[in-house]
Amino acid sequence: MRQAHEWEARYQEGNTGWDRGDASPALAAWLASGALAPGRTLVPGCGRGHEVIALARHGFAVTALDFAPSAVAHVQESLAREGLNADVLQADVLQWQPDAPFDAPFDAIYEQTCLCALPDDVWPDYAERLHGWLRPDGRLYALFMQTGQPGGPPRHCDLLHMHRIFDEERWQWPESEPLFVPHRNGRFELGYILTRK
Numbered sequence: 001m002r003q004a005h006e007w008e009a010r011y012q013e014g015n016t017g018w019d020r021g022d023a024s025p026a027l028a029a030w031l032a033s034g035a036l037a038p039g040r041t042l043v044p045g046c047g048r049g050h051e052v053i054a055l056a057r058h059g060f061a062v063t064a065l066d067f068a069p070s071a072v073a074h075v076q077e078s079l080a081r082e083g084l085n086a087d088v089l090q091a092d093v094l095q096w097q098p099d100a101p102f103d104a105p106f107d108a109i110y111e112q113t114c115l116c117a118l119p120d121d122v123w124p125d126y127a128e129r130l131h132g133w134l135r136p137d138g139r140l141y142a143l144f145m146q147t148g149q150p151g152g153p154p155r156h157c158d159l160l161h162m163h164r165i166f167d168e169e170r171w172q173w174p175e176s177e178p179l180f181v182p183h184r185n186g187r188f189e190l191g192y193i194l195t196r197k
């Protein structure tokens, strides 16, 4: 597993090809359609937090996690510059537990390519955590990375594999087509809104 210090090194070296420099068009689309409405929202693996800023601007109560200190500091500085509020915590998503009942359960989780940054042997554990952090009928806004290649990170989030991890007993998958979310690095993500059962 890539450790916190390795991600930190990438931030310090500016080796951050995943970073769009702005919020993802997926977030804009879900906000514009009303599919994502203000509430308690968790952003795991937030990176430089462009989506955290956008959500805070729209009045969401955001908790954001990342274990790279530079990423966390960047988000906190951006929030302060704009006079916005969010809880941005330096934490490992595979260890963190919210201070219930103050933080959790969440109404929504915005999962933008944290899953694909994790080794696939911990995906079931991570999915279990996502389920536990959401209230019943809460929603997971998932951007599943598509690389079409083995290895990573980023790891390819094969949809059959995703259906196994986010199984129908505990998650309701939408009937609509996913959002196609291209990236200037040539990769793309598929955006799905899953409802926690």
Ligand SMILES: C[S@@+](CC[C@H](N)C(=O)[O-])C[C@H]1O[C@@H](n2cnc3c(N)ncnc32)[C@H](O)[C@@H]1O
Pocket (backbone or CB within 6 Å): 007, 008, 018, 019, 020, 044, 045, 046, 047, 048, 049, 065, 066, 067, 068, 071, 091, 092, 093, 094, 112, 113, 114, 117, 118, 154
């Ligand atoms: C591919 S980047 C995505 C960042 C951001 N969501 C974006 O789309 O720009 C993955 C992020 O997850 C963080 N990360 C990876 N494993 C983590 C873990 N176990 N706990 C917390 N953060 C983690 C990394 O530090 C990095 O910022």
